[in-house]
Amino acid sequence: MKIEFTHQPGNTAATxxxxxxxxxxxxxxxxxxxxxxxxxxxxxxxxxxxxLLKAAKRLLGGESFFLNHFSARxxxxxxVLGTALAGDxxxxxxxxxxxxxxxxxxxxxxxxxxxxxxxxxxxxxxSGESLFWLKLSGRGQVVLSAFGAIYPIEVDGEHIVDTGHIxxxxxxxxxxxxxxxxxxxxxMLGGExxxxxxxxxxxxxxxSHNPGSFGLSLRPTLKRRK
Amino acid sequence: xxxKVSVTGYATPNAAAAQAAFAQAFKITPEKAAxxxxxLPRTIKVGLDxxxxxxxxxxxxxxxxxAEHSHHDAPAAKAAPSASATVTSAAVPAAKPAxxxxxxxxxxxxxxxAEQPGFQFxxxxxxxxxFLTVQLPANHSIKVEAAAMATMDTSIRMKxxxxxxxxxxxxxxSIFVNExxxxxxxxxxxxxxxxxGDLAHVYLKGGEVLFLQNGxxxxxDPDVTLETKWQGFTKGFFSGESFFLIRASGTGDLWFNxxxxxxxxxxxxxxxxxxxxxxxxxxxxxxxxxxxxxYKSLFFSGEGFVCRFRGKGRVWxxxxxxxxxxxxxxxxxxxxxxx
Numbered sequence: 001m002k003i004e005f006t007h008q009p010g011n012t013a014a015t016x017x018x019x020x021x022x023x024x025x026x027x028x029x030x031x032x033x034x035x036x037x038x039x040x041x042x043x044x045x046x047x048x049x050x051x052l053l054k055a056a057k058r059l060l061g062g063e064s065f066f067l068n069h070f071s072a073r074x075x076x077x078x079x080v081l082g083t084a085l086a087g088d089x090x091x092x093x094x095x096x097x098x099x100x101x102x103x104x105x106x107x108x109x110x111x112x113x114x115x116x117x118x119x120x121x122x123x124x125x126x127s128g129e130s131l132f133w134l135k136l137s138g139r140g141q142v143v144l145s146a147f148g149a150i151y152p153i154e155v156d157g158e159h160i161v162d163t164g165h166i167x168x169x170x171x172x173x174x175x176x177x178x179x180x181x182x183x184x185x186x187x188m189l190g191g192e193x194x195x196x197x198x199x200x201x202x203x204x205x206x207x208s209h210n211p212g213s214f215g216l217s218l219r220p221t222l223k224r225r226k
Numbered sequence: 227x228x229x230k231v232s233v234t235g236y237a238t239p240n241a242a243a244a245q246a247a248f249a250q251a252f253k254i255t256p257e258k259a260a261x262x263x264x265x266l267p268r269t270i271k272v273g274l275d276x277x278x279x280x281x282x283x284x285x286x287x288x289x290x291x292x293a294e295h296s297h298h299d300a301p302a303a304k305a306a307p308s309a310s311a312t313v314t315s316a317a318v319p320a321a322k323p324a325x326x327x328x329x330x331x332x333x334x335x336x337x338x339x340a341e342q343p344g345f346q347f348x349x350x351x352x353x354x355x356x357f358l359t360v361q362l363p364a365n366h367s368i369k370v371e372a373a374a375m376a377t378m379d380t381s382i383r384m385k386x387x388x389x390x391x392x393x394x395x396x397x398x399x400s401i402f403v404n405e406x407x408x409x410x411x412x413x414x415x416x417x418x419x420x421x422x423g424d425l426a427h428v429y430l431k432g433g434e435v436l437f438l439q440n441g442x443x444x445x446x447d448p449d450v451t452l453e454t455k456w457q458g459f460t461k462g463f464f465s466g467e468s469f470f471l472i473r474a475s476g477t478g479d480l481w482f483n484x485x486x487x488x489x490x491x492x493x494x495x496x497x498x499x500x501x502x503x504x505x506x507x508x509x510x511x512x513x514x515x516x517x518x519x520x521y522k523s524l525f526f527s528g529e530g531f532v533c534r535f536r537g538k539g540r541v542w543x544x545x546x547x548x549x550x551x552x553x554x555x556x557x558x559x560x561x562x563x564x565x
Contacts, residue, residue, distance in 0.1 A: 011423070011545045011546050013487060031532075032500055032545060033541075035496070080545075084547075086546065215555060215558035218555050224561070225561050226562075
């Protein structure tokens with residue numbers, strides 16, 4: 001699978017070129033355009049697993065994470081992918097290691113990549129920002145997106161990143177949720193809430209802007225829901 | 227005091243790569259770029275302020291081109307736009323003689339551009355914040371999407387016209403297209419689309435027809451006819467966009483915009499585009515609305531309905547949609563009544 005990024009960094013689109021017989025998996029809603037001959041299947045997990053009932057259950061459970069699988073069975077083709085928010089994209093090759101990805105940043109991956117949606121991550125904690133994480137492992141290329149620019153941070157020792165700014169990180173890193181300030185009260189009042197403290201060696205990819213902050217800044221101007 | 231920017235030579239041994247980068251940056255074909263950069267020095271921009279001129283030089287250096295900027299006095303700047311237009315866009319005064327009425331003789335024009343009729347124009351800020359500047363010759367006018375005029379010379383007058391018929395009421399598009407005319411003296415008009423994104427220019431030759439997604443229209447020559455086209459329930463009902471497309475036909479310039487980046491795709495055979503991402507397409511294409519994948523995909527894929535194009539033609543696709551942004555913002559709405 002060949003990945004090409006266009007319109008970087010403001011309104012990035014990823015074009016995935018599939019050779020005949022190749023397959024790719026994308027986040028639901030990411031497809032902008034595609035070749036006419038590709039086959040499509042929608043599932044909750046890996047291809048061939050999870051029925052319609054299970055999908056509906058997940059939707060009701062508030063986890064609307066669905067995946068579209070494109071396969072170039074009849075001949076080579078392309079899939080063009082975009083996101084809802086403005087920003088950049090990046091590619092990463094998983095090769096036996098594992099990558100933790102914030103669900104909103106996942107765009108696509110090759111067939112050899114395993115997607116584990118059951119990893120709870122920080123979810124059970126009082127994060128206030130209910131992030132949902134994917135664990136990507138196996139072998140193959142992965143496409144990730146960000147709100148704004150993407151920059152890597154090489155951690156050697158300790159580093160702190162606000163949870164809303166994390167795009168992905170290598171599993172080789174230990175992580176724990178902690179408060180940003182000295183006391184819980186200061187952390188909450190300071191608007192930082194919870195931050196993630198990484199330990200060890202590995203890379204964390206960050207996004208320049210926090211989607212949650214942008215959403216909250218729109219809140220006063222958005223019409224109320226009944 | 228204005229400045230002009232000239233390309234003086236190649237900073238890299240790989241001239242072809244520099245030309246390719248130049249072509250991409252100025253949105254012209256590689257052939258045209260090669261032609262322009264054969265005889266050097268070549269003036270590529272005039273009438274710039276010092277900062278902008280410096281930025282152009284830096285951008286050109288990145289492409290592997292040696293460039294310099296120099297002072298350039300006002301009368302010459304008036305004479306030179308034909309040179310600037312050759313690279314920034316396809317436009318030349320030849321077809322509209324009034325456009326080129328300078329006191330001094332214009333510099334020699336490259337042939338490639340001279341064959342392109344239409345208004346002289348410039349697109350700046352592309353791809354993220356593109357806006358359009360059109361030079362209106364005396365006794366010429368231009369049709370502009372209502373409220374899209376940003377700046378203009380005082381010599382230009384505005385007339386509001388009902389265009390596209392009452393259909394435009396239903397498309398959600400303002401039914402008014404304003405006509406700006408330079409009655410006695412030539413003038414310049416700056417046009418900015420509502421959404422941040424890219425701009426495309428097409429010169430419609432007589433008989434060519436282009437369909438625009440509702441909301442994509444920016445401006446056109448008065449000789450281009452705009453009509454709204456009822457899509458019927460089968461085509462428009464589920465698209466989430468509108469029941470209408472704007473049909474543009476006739477002869478002349480046409481500009482349209484996207485929200486986000488713009489992908490121009492030559493279709494030969496079949497191509498599928500999410501309905502919300504379609505910006506425009508040529509008439510020769512047959513199009514059909516269909517569900518994305520199976521029924522499960524219809525409800526859970528996040529795509530819903532897509533448009534399948536068949537045949538030979540061109541489709542313009544946008545990399546973002548305002549609908550997706552709104553859907554994302556939905557989760558941030560407050561619940562309940564005003565306190």
